[in-house]
Amino acid sequence: MSEIMVSIVIPMYKASSFIVECVGALCRQTLKETEIILVDDCSPDDTYEKCVNAFRDDNRVTVIRQEKNGGPGKARNTGIKRAKGKYIAFVDADDSYVLTALEEMAAAAEKFNADVLHVSGAFVTFTKNMPMDLTTLPDDELIKMQLDREVFDSPTLITNDMKQRLDNWLAHFYHWNVWSKLFRREFLLEHEIFFKNLSLSEDKNFCLNCLLHADKYVKMKGFYYIYRNEIESLSRGKVTPAFLAKTLRTLFRISECMRAVLETSDFVADNPEYIDIVLEKCTSSLDKNYVTPAYKKLGREAAEKSAEVDTVFRELFGAGSAYIKKLFFDAHDPLPAPDKSAGDMNTYAFWEKMVEKYGQGAVIEI
Numbered sequence: 001m002s003e004i005m006v007s008i009v010i011p012m013y014k015a016s017s018f019i020v021e022c023v024g025a026l027c028r029q030t031l032k033e034t035e036i037i038l039v040d041d042c043s044p045d046d047t048y049e050k051c052v053n054a055f056r057d058d059n060r061v062t063v064i065r066q067e068k069n070g071g072p073g074k075a076r077n078t079g080i081k082r083a084k085g086k087y088i089a090f091v092d093a094d095d096s097y098v099l100t101a102l103e104e105m106a107a108a109a110e111k112f113n114a115d116v117l118h119v120s121g122a123f124v125t126f127t128k129n130m131p132m133d134l135t136t137l138p139d140d141e142l143i144k145m146q147l148d149r150e151v152f153d154s155p156t157l158i159t160n161d162m163k164q165r166l167d168n169w170l171a172h173f174y175h176w177n178v179w180s181k182l183f184r185r186e187f188l189l190e191h192e193i194f195f196k197n198l199s200l201s202e203d204k205n206f207c208l209n210c211l212l213h214a215d216k217y218v219k220m221k222g223f224y225y226i227y228r229n230e231i232e233s234l235s236r237g238k239v240t241p242a243f244l245a246k247t248l249r250t251l252f253r254i255s256e257c258m259r260a261v262l263e264t265s266d267f268v269a270d271n272p273e274y275i276d277i278v279l280e281k282c283t284s285s286l287d288k289n290y291v292t293p294a295y296k297k298l299g300r301e302a303a304e305k306s307a308e309v310d311t312v313f314r315e316l317f318g319a320g321s322a323y324i325k326k327l328f329f330d331a332h333d334p335l336p337a338p339d340k341s342a343g344d345m346n347t348y349a350f351w352e353k354m355v356e357k358y359g360q361g362a363v364i365e366i
Contacts, residue, residue, distance in 0.1 A: 005033040006087045006102050006182065009079030011072040012051070013041045015093035018228075020054045021132035023061060025096045028135070031103035037082055039075040040065045073195030073202040076178075080188060087117070087182040094228045095179065096134040098123070101224035108155040108220050109182050115214035117155075117182040118174060120148040121363070122225040126351055134226040143351055144223050146365040147175035151221050158217040162267035165211055166274055170281055174211060176204040179225055183210065196257045200250045201286055205257050208278070212265045229346045239297040241306030247290045248312045254286060255279050288338070296337040300329050 008026055012019060019038070026036055038061065040048040048065050055061035064078060076090060087109055089102065109117040125134060127141040150173040158165065158174075168174055188194075191213045195202045211217065262268045262275050295303060303309050304325075313321040313328075344350045345366060354364050 002033055004035050004085040005031060005106050006035075006089055007079070007083035007085030007185065008034060008036045008089045008091055008102075009076055009083065010036065010038050010091050010093050011041060011075030011079070012038055012043060012047050012093045013069075013072070013075075014043050014045050014047065015040075016043070016045045016047045016050055018094040018132060019047060019051060022091070022093055022096055023051070023055065025099070025133050025135045026091070027058070027060060028099055029097065029102050030100050031106055033085075034060065034102060035083070035085060036061045037079040038063045039078045041071065041075045042066055042069040071197065071199060071202075073197060073206075077194045080185070080194065083185055085185060088185050088188065089182055090178040091225075092179060092228075096226045096228075098224050098226065099135055104222070105182050105220070105224060108218060109184070112155065112157055112216055112218045114182070114216045114218040115184045115187040116210050116217045118158075118217065118219045119180045119222050119224055120151050120175070120219060121146050121221065121223040122180055122227050123223050124227050124351055125229055126348070126355065126360075128348060130228065134228060137226070140360065142226070143355065143360075144363045145227070146363050147177070147180060148219075149173050149365065152219055153221060155218050155220040158219055160215070162212065162265065163271070165217075166267070166278070169208065169211055170277065174207075174219070176207045178203045178206060179227075181207070187214065198250050198253060198257060199246045200290060201254055201282065204282060205254070205261060208258065209261045209264075212261065212267075229348060229351060239294045241298065241302060241308050244291075244294045244298050244303060245306065245308035245312050247286075247294050248309065249316075251283060251286050251291050252312070252316050254282055258282055292332060292335055293338045295329075295332050296335070300333060303329065 010022070023036055023038070038051050040051070040063070042065070048063065051063045055063060062082065064082065066075060066078065080088060087106060091097070105117055105119065122145050123142040124145045125137060125141065126143045127137065131137065149171065150168065193206065193209045193213070195206050198205065258279055259275060262278060268274050310325070313325040317324045358364055
């Protein structure tokens with residue numbers, strides 16, 4: 001194999017239904033200088049075995065199995081450490097890229113010698129007859145989703161003014177997901193940028209770290225990633241105490257992780273007020289989109305009786321945990337039940353409403 005330009009890292013958990021077609025589409029990318037690193041996070045199904053059998057004779061594909069379940073962040077960290085490419089891309093196991101994506105993205109990254117190449121749009125699937133291979137979908141079964149509020153007509157080097165970078169990030173000019181970007185591998189290793197052990201928002205923490213440390217951060221217009229939505233939203237199903245506990249633990253821990261990232265920035269050291277501004281932005285978003293919907297669906301009585309929820313408060317607040325838990329429940333009880341949660345945008349029904357409002361050919365901003 002010639003020198004690898006892009007390492008594609010895919011964390012897998014219960015991915016048996018989609019993963020072979022996902023990898024097959026990635027192997028058909030017009031950029032041939034790629035490797036695909038599949039990291040199975042101890043799937044209880046046959047994901048690992050299926051990948052080993054399907055790609056045993058393809059030297060572009062490496063299949064790794066974690067010794068114990070650690071979540072997508074840990075799986076991606078394993079991929080970063082095993083990668084050999086100049087750039088790293090992250091793909092979810094049920095998604096895909098349009099076939100020219102990596103060639104065009106890598107060309108832009110090379111032109112600017114980018115540490116990070118940030119693409120401002122993506123496709124969302126819009127069909128009830130979802131194929132395994134998303135690259136086979138016609139244009140009328142895809143929606144153009146605009147991720148950022150600011151779009152440039154050509155690849156553009158973002159300013160090194162960190163105040164402007166942070167202000168623009170807070171204004172959602174730079175979206176926080178990892179799957180719309182290329183990251184220069186040596187940049188990540190030099191600054192020791194890895195994913196934290198978070199159940200939610202690990203992308204946001206990782207991308208903020210990159211934004212603060214990249215010397216050359218490039219933003220690029222285009223729709224390259226194909227995001228698979230679901231017919232039914234997980235958020236519409238029954239919420240368990242364990243799920244609420246997971247969202248609470250992440251809500252409390254995200255502040256610690258974000259603070260650690262911010263404190264590595266010279267700009268933030270000189271402007272410490274940004275710590276509170278960023279933490280408020282991140283925690284309020286997580287609370288609104290995940291914690292509050294889960295709490296309102298579960299109800300206070302079930303939350304109070306939950307050993308999992310009680311454990312989260314005791315681990316974090318010790319002897320005062322009962323009082324802190326009461327204050328938290330008291331503050332959330334008056335809040336209205338959200339009419340939609342973050343999970344809703346992953347459903348066909350959500351995008352059907354967007355198409356009715358804006359039209360099939362519109363670029364829809366989220």
